[in-house]
Amino acid sequence: MKTIQSKYDVVVIGSGPAGLAAAIAAKKEGAEDVLVIDRDLEPGGILLQCIHNGFGLETFQQDLPGPSYAQRFIDEAVGLGVELLLDTMVLDITSQRKVTVSNRFMGIADIDARSIVLAMGCRERTRAQIRLPGFRPAGVFTAGTAQRWVNVEGYMPGSRFVILGSGDIGMIMARRLSLEGAKVERVLEIMPFLTGLTRNYVQCLNDYDIPLQLSHTVNRIIGKNRVEAIESVQVDERWNPIPGTSEIIPCDTLLLSVGLIPENELSKKAGVRIDPITGGPYVDDTFQTNVPGIFAAGNVVHVYDLVDWVTEAGLASGRSAARFATTVRNSEIRHIPLVAGENVRYVVPHELDKDNLANGEIRLQLRVKTPIEAPTRIEVSDGENLVTRKVEPYARPGEIITLTISPRAYDDVQRAGRLVVSAVKR
Amino acid sequence: METEVQRMICITCPKGCTLEILRDGDVIVDVKAGCKRGKDYAHAELTDPRRMIASSVVIEGALHPLLPVYTSAPFPKPRIHELMQTLRAAKVQAPVKMGDVVLEDVLGTGINIIASRDMTRI
Incomplete structure (x- = not known):
């Protein structure tokens, strides 16, 4: 793995x-x-x-x-x-x-x-998104689903097809299903024009004698367990069905190529x-x-x-x-952490941008863990080499200790992956 | 001279240009097209129509049961049905590499059937 x-x-x-x-x-x-x-x-x-x-x-x-x-x-x-x-x-x-x-x-x-x-x-638009009336039998698929089955998984989703939508996937599937021996009865398009590429109309529909009907849609799906037919209808410019234009087209599968x-x-x-x-x-x-x-x-x-x-x-x-x-x-990479080392409870800030040292000194403030009632060295190192230090007369947890890293330490800080601050008795 | 103009949609590329063919009976006098490929297409379409065919053949030992394939060159349109029957009878074994020849000189056309992708053995 x-x-x-x-x-x-x-x-x-x-x-x-x-x-x-x-x-x-x-x-x-x-x-x-x-x-x-x-x-x-x-x-x-x-x-x-x-x-x-x-x-x-x-x-x-x-x-x-x-x-x-x-x-x-x-x-x-x-x-x-x-x-x-x-x-x-x-x-x-x-x-x-x-x-x-x-x-x-x-x-x-x-x-x-x-x-x-x-x-x-x-994703493909489905039947639910175009609100197709009628029964809900098996045999209504999106064109892309059918494409996956036919081309990759090796299933034929039906034998007699009607395709709704003249998009490229629909027309390409019309050709593909024809090549695999199915009958594609019709391609219906609700718009008054082809919605896919013209070359696909020529090489996918014309070549296989598949009729295209513009300004037509599916009015109703017929069939209880499996699609038995669809009722097509012509529509006007506002997509309203035109009375008297319906036609029953027997088929076992309806493919939807109605947008993505x-x-x-x-x-x-x-x-x-x-x-x-x-x-x-x-x-x-x-x-x-x-x-x-x-x-x-x-x-x-x-x-x-x-x-x-x-x-x-x-x-x-x-x-x-x-x-x-x-x-x-x-x-x-420029941001490195400031780590509380020996006898230091915390340091603020918690990290610094190394480049900021070019603009001026950076002030650190810290508290020690236990009191040291004697001169104490506050040291900043990169873990091995000293970067800067100062001496305080004593160090007490109740009193914040301030020290600064000067721009003179720029080169040392650039090499550091982190800075460790410690407080030790001199 | 009795010339007539025939219109045809070019399918060479996605532009889908309309070609104008000036004919005198069976003789093609001139073709108006957007590019050279369009001209060639018009001549071929009227004399020897061909199509690129992409389909699949059964493959054994691969992730999927089908290997996508295509013709190495446009295939004679009247024989497409015959080609499909040949492809349906074909069977290959994984592994297959993209570009491998799956069927050579299919139906004596000089055209090969090519694997569209790799399919490893699993």
């Missing part, structure tokens, strides 16, 4: 095209350690079930199937030393960038991130502000959300139509996340 650190420069949530690109760019931009978390058993995201070609024309000037496009990025990420935490659910993210995960080998665990990239992608919604349950938990129009986080030009150190890219921000643009956004967000993490890490 692999060991997961408790803290990473960059933690990426989601290993689809956005997440992989973010991880790669973060590593290249100087992030020391990058962790990608995904709930699936393998990285690649939705590309793994998009076995059709047409990917990478912008990025690689090559016509690749989805799995090949994904694998190029998986191989590059692994080659750069990006760590993958798979089969793992992210349960929570805080604005302090603490990520709570759950899996069967770690149980529930917290991972701290200097920066986070949200790359959870999107950015998946932002986790973003909201971290206090990320969501744009009600896109359904994704508000981001600036570095893809940073309103929460400092939390970035977002890909379909989690807004739904893209080409993966190449998702990759672009992922790369940009990864670079920004790495720069943020480096700033945080450098500030962590």
Whole structure:
């Protein structure tokens, strides 16, 4: 079993095209350690079930199937030393960038991130969200679910299909099901125009003689245990059914390709502000959300139509996340603790920024544990070498002792990983 | 000369340009397209239509029961049904590497069937 650190420069949530690109760019931009978390058993995201070609024309000037496009990025990420935490659910993210995960080998665990990239992608709209009337028999699926079954898991969800929605996934599934021997009776689109790419109308519907009906929708689902037919109807410009236009289309399966919604349950938990129009986080030009150190890219921000643009956004967000993490890490390195050593109860401040010594002296205040009624040396050391000291005529717990570290000690302090303050009898 | 204009949507890239083909009977006089690939597509579509085909074959010993595959070049459109029957009968063993030739010179077309991804043996 692999060991997961408790803290990473960059933690990426989601290993689809956005997440992989973010991880790669973060590593290249100087992030020391990058962790990608995904709930699936393998990285690649939705590309793994998009076995059709047409990917990478912008990025690689090559016509690749989805799995090949994904694998190029998986191989590059692994080659750069990006760590993958798979089969793992992210349960929570805080604005302090603490990520709570759950899996069967770690149980529930917290991972701290200097920066986070949200790359959870999107979800399909379901029957409930478009309020389809009629019975609720088996045989109503989202197009992406059917795609996963047909292309990855090897199940055919039916034999006679009607597809609602002329988005790309719906049309691509119409072709795929036809190739696998199913009959696709109809594609219905409520809008008066095609909502996917025209090339997919040509190569997915025309090539397989699948009729497309615009300004049409499903009026009713018929069938008790299993879909037996659907009733289609023509709609006017306000989506109202036009009387006398209904038609019963026998089928055993209805696929829904009716839109995608950015998946932002986790973003909201971290206090990320969501744009009600896109359904994704508000981001600036570095893809940073309103929460400092939390970035977002890909379909989690807004739904893209080409993966190449998702990759672009992922790369940009990864670079920004790495720069943020480096700033945080450098500030962590500059901050060293002040430790109460021999006969010292506490020191204030508890830590200091080493660079601040360039601007002037730093004052320390402390209390001793037990009284020393004799000249006492108050010493500040880095654990081995003395940095500064002063002598007090006596040291009593009831009286605060003040001493300063002067800018002359700048070089000694720069070398220190911590400063130990002690009070000993001379 | 009796020329007619035929319109066709190019499927070479996601832009989906409309191509204008000037024909004189069966003879293609001219093609108006946004790029060279569009011109080539129009000629091919009217003489020897082909499509890239992506599908899957059964794989044994891998995480999933199916290996995604695709054609090494656009495949003759009239023979796609035959190709699907051949793919349905094929079976491979894990491990497979992306780019491996799963079926060589399928149906004598000179086109290979290529693995779309790695699949390790488990």
